[in-house]
Amino acid sequence: MWKKAILWAAAALASLIATAETGYELWQRYAPPAQATIASQYRSLLAVHFRSGTPTDSVLLAELDRAFQGMLRSRPRLSPSPQSAGLIIQLFQESAVAAWWPSSVPQQCGPEGFAVHHRVVAGRSQVFIGANTSIGLLYGTFHVLRHMAAGRPLAGVATAGASAPATRWRMLNHWDNLDRSVERGYAGQSIWNWHTLPDYIDQRYIDYARANASIGINAVALTNVNANATVLTPAYLEKVKALAQVFRPYGIRIFLTARFSAPIEIGGLKTADPLDTAVQGWWQRKADEIYQRIPDFGGFLVKANSEGQPGPQNYGRHHADGANMLAKALAPHAGVVIWRAFVYSHETPEDRFKQAYQEFVPLDGRFDSNVLVQVKNGPIDFQPREPFHPLFGALPRTPTMMEFQLTQEYLGFATHLVYLGPMFTEVLGTDTHRPTAGNTVADVVSGKSFGYTQTGMAGVSNIGADLNWTGHPFAQANWYALGRLAWNPRLDAASIANEWIAQTFTQQPAAVASIRQMMMQSHEAVVNYMTPLGLHHIMGYGHHYGPAPWYDKASRADWNCTYFHRADQHGIGFDRTSTGSNALQQYAPYWQQQWASAKSTPLSLLLWFHKVGWSEGLPNGKTLWQNMALQYQQGVQQVQQMQQSWAQLRQAVDERRHQQVTQLLHIQASEAVWWRDACLSYFQTFSKQPLPAGVPAPQHPLEYYQQLRFPYAPGQAH
């Protein structure tokens, strides 16, 4: 019994310690450095020279205080002279810091960038943060704190010259409704408690702003692209104003979704025709009304003429007519319109892949200068893997903004560990070959290729009211990666993972490496166990939970899974070459050539562009069927490997989150098996071939998988 009691005591202690690690603190835990030498080095920075004035300066100081108390168990003290300080935070226009960089650096920093210098004087570190603005200093401070919270030696904290953001708008798009449901939200209700706004300022709003600013996010669209117009009424604008006041010191500007038919619904007009002067006047007055409350309002995010949403095409106008009308209302206030290219017409298209390109390329050059077109990373809809969207590089005169999805609508919701960093960098790093070779998607988005005056990168938020914000503790990494890549699209996913892990879980090098390995293979794993070889959109109808490749009951063809995989006795895949829909033609000639034949198309995109026979041989010597089955199996095994790696990390990670992730990996492993078994059972009805060695027989007959129903799968907005 006494031995048992000791065991109990150890377990109880672990659970006690664990209560602190709810995940609420995100990557801003500010745990003490693991190494004592590092900690003593950091202590030099406790003497801070900083002349505070703006509200942004105040939040900078509050953050330093919080961070140093966490990491060093000491409070920073203000030092009257730069000489006696370890951390010098100064605008370039002041004296001390400017000397440390070439004279070009301040200009390179622009309005948001910063530079950091490190030197050692008499054995003590001195760190200089310089910027042109308060917000630049805040970003520079977060740069230093990120470095310290990862437990790294101060020598590495310096920037090589200026660190300035690659994009103007680094953004989260919330798909949050006013009833607090979140479309495709898997982490609880919307964090916006509209009922208690504007009078109640939830601490979450402040912590949300802190987290965003720490990774450079400077814009948020509060409402769902499918939301109604109520958010534009005065009572709601008062609530939005209250949030804007919270966000302002953190450099974050608010966007709202503008329902195109708002002039009818809340304005009492009979039309929303963008060429109607009454409509134009209504939007101008609405913009004036918003800016009177929120002088730094960002602008409107618009989904129009897509999935049943109203838009200019309802009146025989085109997207530019609609966008420009709104742009003209916002222009006097320096606001912008973000117009989504995810269009989805009422009629069933020949190939849904092609519609955005077809509608937007003819309009290139016809948008006002304060309009951005926001394009999803791929041509369909946030699938586990897509080729890059052919619009990137195809709109030289239209600022083209990236829309990634952080919320894992098609990637296991908040129960699968899927680090999206590798997926983001795969897309961003792809050469569009437009106008010439060497222009990556990142170059297009950051304005380098075509000199866009507006640039941006958005992530559809995975944030909810769950205690840890994102449901899965690892889903926080996707929010983090979006911010970091929007600032610098050339960062690599592994480095981002490294710094996120060290701040979030542990600084222990072997543990960081092991967690990073899990993360880095997780995206390939989900592709393998859900949609290998270029399969896409074979998830459950409506809720998108689980496999349903057999689904063919939707009211229109391109809402069916069978539309996308086209499996029959001959083979599987969507022929998008010249013998099929020829969507391929929308890419630069380089890619047309690359992907025109199945032989030269990488396996990862094969069935995106080709219908391939079940028994056709692939370059690796296997048949398509064998390869598909083995890849499903590989996906399952990759999750099992993640489970094994995580089990080894019990000592390195706090008990509570360790247990959470253990449970979630268990769900993920079960669901990977479900995906494999359901998909292979179904596709086997066409291939009529046995499973290759190493792929176990499905646990249930196909009918079992087909009869599963999930009426309350999360993320379905009301």
Place this chain on the structure above:
Amino acid sequence: MWKKAILWAAAALASLIATAETGYELWQRYAPPAQATIASQYRSLLAVHFRSGTPTDSVLLAELDRAFQGMLRSRPRLSPSPQSAGLIIQLFQESAVAAWWPSSVPQQCGPEGFAVHHRVVAGRSQVFIGANTSIGLLYGTFHVLRHMAAGRPLAGVATAGASAPATRWRMLNHWDNLDRSVERGYAGQSIWNWHTLPDYIDQRYIDYARANASIGINAVALTNVNANATVLTPAYLEKVKALAQVFRPYGIRIFLTARFSAPIEIGGLKTADPLDTAVQGWWQRKADEIYQRIPDFGGFLVKANSEGQPGPQNYGRHHADGANMLAKALAPHAGVVIWRAFVYSHETPEDRFKQAYQEFVPLDGRFDSNVLVQVKNGPIDFQPREPFHPLFGALPRTPTMMEFQLTQEYLGFATHLVYLGPMFTEVLGTDTHRPTAGNTVADVVSGKSFGYTQTGMAGVSNIGADLNWTGHPFAQANWYALGRLAWNPRLDAASIANEWIAQTFTQQPAAVASIRQMMMQSHEAVVNYMTPLGLHHIMGYGHHYGPAPWYDKASRADWNCTYFHRADQHGIGFDRTSTGSNALQQYAPYWQQQWASAKSTPLSLLLWFHKVGWSEGLPNGKTLWQNMALQYQQGVQQVQQMQQSWAQLRQAVDERRHQQVTQLLHIQASEAVWWRDACLSYFQTFSKQPLPAGVPAPQHPLEYYQQLRFPYAPGQAH
């Protein structure tokens, strides 16, 4: 600037400390005792003698460990002999503890009770906890921890003999739907994440069980009384089973709502007629199926033939027919049926007040022995103040269970500070005069009056996924009070407030007194600013947010506010005496006599039973109109007093929760003014009299209040 920096530093420190106080810990914060002498006294208890064996014993030890680390910054150690221990926790059948009480105590404790003894030996405290069962020991341990967490001297920890619960079922009724919406929920989504159950066990489930066990709650109905039958399907029963496994060590049993038409909806039958043998067989098999998974399943909670829910009356049967059919299915497993008396027929009644009594009194004696009838505290629907329900005392042969509402559907949602303790004790302490004088509602409910074999008290839960569980930090007190009163309905509300405050906010006596005073007047305040003098059900239609006494557009008369207040040029109030609906006849003769005339009816219930002329004089010398106006004004002033008291408590309460409550009181004060102005503006159109001195003119014309719309008011289930 340096002075400013110091100020900044103080503020930042406060906000840092505050991050710990999210409210998630509820009353289980286990803060160190404020007095050093008390702390040193407590340290004796670190030596614990306890022979652990059952799962309940394990959670007892884990709780001790958590509590002592919190309060004493030390871990308890197990002591092999009782002599060397400070805290001795033993079953009566073991040796050490039984000696401390009269031999009758073990029997008085029953299966859940406990006894606590304290003595001082050689200057050191020894505390003995005895019980017949593991769960009794757990309750006894929570008794001791509650005492310590309130910082009280150990001498007062002893119980006077046995502490045994007054009721068998001490229960929370969740109105949670499977899509995680909560009907009348104001604290976020349902904490039951059905999608990730059974594989993912959220830490919240464990902390929820800990909190409930700490106040003696031993039963929870997981699902909404209006829920569909899906929760009874095998996939969901697996999820329920997982929760039952979490709750079992904490002595908590699960109930599910049973939709009466389930045999049709999920059973494929053509009828749900309770006298149909196929229907009976279906329920028997369903019960067997549930108990196979959950051997300690509590039973079914049923809302039938009310507000459109199906029930036995659909087949020409009565409530006892329906309840007994379910009871017979549960009886072999010792399960019970809780049948709600909140019935609400399809036809508009003469007086909705009367329906429950009319339907249930004739059935008294016809229910099986494992059926309880659950009766709301008042005859209408959880209004700020109601007379006690006439069914209490009117069902001598039918176990009558109390249904309170913790969630503040009609009391300001989660934004108004309303401590319901005084309301609960007001009802429980009322003498029903049935069968004779001296039988209070508490006596009826606890089985004392009629010797019921089943007893219970339920609270409709105010719990959601908000960080602090209940939205308003003070709403936690209502959950707490329900548990404490279900265990001992003779506790007074102020004592409950005292212990809750000391555990939750501060042990500082002046601060405790000030907070208690706020709490104790808060219920009277909300009655005053919403529904003084016996007004009721004049809230906004459907969502019940804000005042709408003018509302008369509902499809049936008794859904209109005008139905309940009956204001016209002559006066206001619902005549329920013999000249009116004569609902009064449903009470014992004592109350009939008391309330038959307006003169002998207390002002607090006046308009519940009488229509009174605007200019009629009241005993206090004022006219009805004057009194009404002044009471609305008094309600506003009481909230303003609460604001002032709270402002004084800045030093006594952590910054974060202090700020939260400050903001919420600001909302409450604004809404109290809104209530006063809207109601008085409206009623003035009938009284045609000026507002008395001291009542300010309304801020807006009546039309302003009438045009307000709240399409997204929370708590409206989908």
